[in-house]
Amino acid sequence: MNEIRIKTVDTLSFYKKCTQGNSNEENYRYELMKPLEKMWQYLNAPMTPKSPGGYDVVMASEMMGIWTPRKDVQLIEGKIDELKQTGIFEDCDHVITTGIQRFTESGYLIPLEEFTVTILLGDPENKILMASEGYSGFGGIPGYMMLLVYPNDFNKTRLKSALAHEFNHNIRFTYEPFNHGDVSxxxxxxxxxxxxxxxxxxxxxxxxxxxxxxxxxxxxxxxxxxxxxxxxxxxxxxxxxxxxxxxxxxxxxxxxxxxxxxxxxxxxxxxxxxxxxxxxxxxxxxxxxxxxxxxxxxxxxx
Known part of the structure; x- marks a missing residue:
């Protein structure tokens, strides 16, 4: 099997600090989003805006339906433990390892050295996210996978499946790169x-x-x-x-x-x-x- 490292970002610690008033927008950029910096570069979202109030990873996150410290912390306060209790942080490595094994056994040598996985709390005020039962994901840049979740009874049993979905995107795009502006x-x-x-x-x-x-x-x-x-x-x-x-x-x-x-x-x-x-x-x-x-x-x- 391919020897590919799997790195899961510790988002829960960040959210706990938010509820204690110890994290802000800058912490969000450099604690939560820094491990995804290369992904954001591909998406033309800089870590900090080029001009005050300009486009950056925080604005891009909000557009995707991710909660950020710009929003009221009470929106997520009761959901941090719920996200932890889904077990997805413990299951993450197994989902990715299973996927790697299946493609390796099919004869495909995955051309990556590392997968970075980030599981984030979604914004309940984002209508599009909530219309998809409070969860979504992004796996469009090989080597990076995001799940965004506002935990509920429907989605909390489906997070392994959602991560496997994003993993497949990662593999597909190592074979046939995704061109956001020209995709049919x-x-x-x-x-x-x-x-x-x-x-x-x-x-x-x-x-x-x-x-x-x-x-x-x-x-x-x-x-x-x-x-x-x-x-x-x-x-x-x-x-x-x-x-x-x-x-x-x-x-x-x-x-x-x-x-x-x-x-x-x-x-x-x-x-x-x-x-x-x-x-x-x-x-x-x-x-x-x-x-x-x-x-x-x-x-x-x-």
Whole structure:
């Protein structure tokens, strides 16, 4: 198995200090975000703003739905122990090690030396985060994974699955780098479908994320048709409308395209499931397969 280090940032200690009045915005930058500095560099978010009130890791965090010390500490005070009690900090190494083992056994030498994992408290005032049952993640930069969680009864049993989802993104992007500004709808469908099917295979369909919806036949056919027509669209502003649906598109200032919540995630999941069924490939093999081949061999848009 690849000898890859796993480093988990101690976020709980930071949050405890926040409740005692001993941490602030600067501590957030240099205690919590410094281990992710290279990730933020890729995302063009500097550790400190270039001008007062400018864009930086704190503003970027808030846009993603992460609680920061700019917000009232009472929003998270009762959630720190809940996050700890989920067991995700103890389970983290096992999730990543299991993923590494599966790809190693499939013959892929992961070209990374270290994974940095950060589990953060979400902002309950962020409408988009709370609409996804209070949890989300980011694994778009290989070597870095974030989970953001506002613990509740739904998400606290699904955090291992969510981390496995982000791990799959990390592996996918070592094979086919992610270009945020030039990604197509079709590529994003596959990216998210691969990640959720991988997580499902590790932790079961009962721990599947809320981003995969259960559609009846009529809605499935309609959604496939709309996405089929738009699958060549490129750029995240275009992609977001197809992936997240009209409600989130409006919330984020994008043009809606006539889709329900998380439509793209749902269709991407079914594309990957159909591809695996039709080809007999494993999810690890599929993760290292070009998007166009997966879509074509799934026959979902046929």
């Amino acid at each position: 709808v079709e590529e994003y469908l596959v990216i998210e479908g691969l990640a959720e099917v991988f997580a499902e295979q590790l932790y079961g369909i009962e721990h599947r994320g809320p981003w995969v919806q259960d559609y009846d036949d009529e809605e499935m056919a309609y959604t496939i048709e709309v996405i089929k027509e738009g699958r060549e669209a490129k750029g995240f502003d275009q992609v977001a409308a197809y992936m997240y649906g009209d409600e989130v598109a409006r919330e984020q200032g994008y043009s809606p395209v006539g889709l329900s919540r998380n439509a793209g995630y749902t269709i991407g999941y079914h594309i990957v499931k159909e591809y695996l069924k039709n080809t007999g490939q494993t999810i690890e093999q599929a993760t290292l397969t070009p998007s166009k081949i997966i879509v074509e061999d799934s026959h979902v848009f046929a």
